[in-house]
Amino acid sequence: MTLFTVYMICALAGALIAFWRAPQWPRYSLLLIIAAVPQIGNVLGVRISGMFLVSVTAIIVWCLCNYRIPGVLAVAGGAVMNLLVMAWHGGAMPVRADILAELGYHVDVGTLLVGSKDVVVHGSPLWLLSDWLAISTDLFTLIVSPGDILIVGGILTWLLLSPEPERDQPMLAFRVSPMASEKRARLVQGQSARPALTRLALLAAADPALAERLLHDPLDAAAAHPHYRVPLDAHDRATLVAIRARARTVGEFLGELAAEVDGV
Amino acid sequence: MRSKIVRAIAAALLVGTIAVAATAPLAPPGTRSQTTSISR
Incomplete structure (x- = not known):
């Protein structure tokens, strides 16, 4: 699955950045898992219309819960852009047939591309939000949407610019400087002889x-x-x-x- | 060192989950299947 390889590379990049620098951790991450499960089903070809609504709701609520964290609003914006155009096309991300043809892939309109969330369309009123930005290298070809780029930017902002969490300071390490009168007091050290x-x-x-x-x-x-x-x-x-x-x-x-x- | 590894694993899971939940890229070479008729 090429798409899951892309996701794995994203996760690995995130791990490397977090190893170097501690980001601020978002809350309610279980919502993300709830949002991700229908999308995994979408990639695997299990498309249930109601589950798409669950996915949309969960990710929007997660973004609202964490909007103070830098980058989360960009992730929210990108997700809304993607999910809006996917909702317009019944839960699948549209990709224009002519864009695939330019890359050398000839696919019939209406084909659901297994191993992805995409459906091939002739055109779309929301085509600007669809997958149309081709990133082509010798190793791979990737067609992404503007929402995808916004989400990646938001994740990078979160990982690189969110304030680092405060380190826990052990209470025993907390030192109180003595008052001036205590400094002047002469203390007799040692044990009593009695x-x-x-x-x-x-x-x-x-x-x-x-x-x-x-x-x-x-x-x-x-x-x-x-x-x-x-x-x-x-x-x-x-x-x-x-x-x-x-x-x-x-x-x-x-x-x-x-x-x-x-x-x- | 241990906390850094745990932090990296947590970040990987979080980034991966966000990517799966919110992004929808297309990688054409991996889309060949019975329902796909891609040909060069």
Whole structure:
């Protein structure tokens, strides 16, 4: 199938451009598949009149959904031009017999050309929109319509000129610069020299009941914590007893404990 | 690299589908069949 080879070449060219540059992706591409299925049937010789309407509707809706993307309006214009003249000729693209004759192909008027969407006509009121632009090289001969050229231009515009989608930035890579006051603050790096007291201070800060018990009997409260074991050495126990002797309130006890933890 | 390949495949499918759905070119050498009487 020469026509499907042409479509494959178009797809390959699109893939090469997209490999080099990321285009903006259109939405609702399922509509394009719905539009394409009747046209594939048309090429294969399965022509159902109602299906042509489905094809037209689907592609117009797709274009309306994506009209903001550069090139889509050109694709829409080309598609409307093609589908208009095809609707005039019962769902087949007309090609004039004299144009085929100029290229050396003599075909009877009214012949549906299998392997294409074309029907040979003597003339058409919409012949300007039909297949009449011949592209002839040593390798192949192709007869295209103005709508086809507009569609190719629209696809190239989309692939080459549509804005590239924004790249996702991982949240963890997002850096917040510290405020001026934070820059000036002097931070003491390293761990506390009193890990057991640090743990006890954090537990007391989180649990006011524990802080109250520490004020009354720090050694017993530290040893009898229901969830976390706080291994106190002799130095820690002596420190707690000294704090207990100085502190009168829970706040004072925690303040003294924090000062010992920080080594102040 | 992997994302580029996926992107290229997606673009190929999209371009191919648009071409099939909307364009109607004619390639005469491929139109020979029982219902076609093309002769050089």
